Amino acid sequence: MEKKKISKSVLKRLPGYHAYLKSIQEAESPYISATALAAALGMGEVQVRKDLAMVSDGGRPKIGYLRESLIEDIEQFLGYDNTTDAVLIGAGKLGQALLCYRGFEEYGLNILAGFDVNPAISRTENGKPILPMDQLEFFCRSHKVLMGIITVPEQHAQSVCDLMVKSGIKAIWSFAPTHLDVPDNVMVHNENMANSLAVLSMHLQAQMRDKK
Amino acid sequence: MEKKKISKSVLKRLPGYHAYLKSIQEAESPYISATALAAALGMGEVQVRKDLAMVSDGGRPKIGYLRESLIEDIEQFLGYDNTTDAVLIGAGKLGQALLCYRGFEEYGLNILAGFDVNPAISRTENGKPILPMDQLEFFCRSHKVLMGIITVPEQHAQSVCDLMVKSGIKAIWSFAPTHLDVPDNVMVHNENMANSLAVLSMHLQAQMRDKK
DNA sequence: TAGATTGTTAATCGATTAACAATC
């Protein structure tokens, strides 16, 4: 397993393999072939093999990959083993949902606290603190937080984003449907619901048209 | 504006242009150039121009595009004008957050109702009904619902998905971190948080490495 | 050995970018 440069497209497929491999823990054989994986996930088998080659140090011809070690390889590669601390700004409905979502731990994400201009509550149901905004920078600096999640309304997204950058955050996961300007060394990933919707609506429109 | 076949990549960028154009309503000039748009969103200007060519019937050299009609063109193209009805299954935290999110209306999405195996409440804060699962098929058929949103835990996602397909749904927007098997004529879009996280974590890891 | 499977090298495909002609 070399540290070759990995493309975004491959990166985005890895969690899918991981989830599937975890879901078949009870399987009879401890091995799984790229062929089988591809069939289960509805993908091309060559693509699966190439993707796995990026993270694994090899399967065995005729047999396949050792499932357990494949899982470990992906986890190590994606950094699921060492957790990333994050803060979240915007403790509205969506923000609270994310703060309470337990699944993130599995992916090595640990949201330490939520922030809000005007916290309605001081803790989430699962005990995570919700703090006033003015404590953000001190909190991030002292906990060395590098990841921030934005769940504020569109109008406030850019100023919240600026605040995060000022607080030393290097990776921003935004749920606000708007473009964010950041310095070069900061990465923004837009979980833009509008984009997803566009693809789905288009499919529906095309289907309706074909029906006629 | 022809109905050329449009690629997914273009489709996913259109909402970004739309949001930005809406956000500069107060601007002095009623025109905007692809150059200006590109600069504002940090994109290549040729790409912007090509994307706009797909939806608009042309800008004017030296001047640019008429902002208002560009907005309309994108809205029409993405179907923001005629609303799509949807149902949501899984009225947990995330499900309720989506049911209450008002921004969807802007994109032509109208979530009619939520469903849950065991509804804790019968209505959301904004008055949307939360119904028991066994009413799903009748509801979908009678309201001719074609889009479904899945916000149930991973283990139940596939069976919920099957139920949606059985109820006539053709486009599924899933927030469950797992692969879903569907017939060919049904489209699934995975809003897979794990995928997004993978990209961001990788960026952080790379940055930490470079720092040393 | 034969056959399934791996990994690699080459070909294809699609999307982005660059170059340039057309237009106001």
Place this chain on the structure above:
DNA sequence: TAGATTGTTAATCGATTAACAATC
């Protein structure tokens, strides 16, 4: 006219797919 901007045609780039040799 000159210059900014559009739209198109060609070149590049990257990712996917196909073909094939290697291996157990």
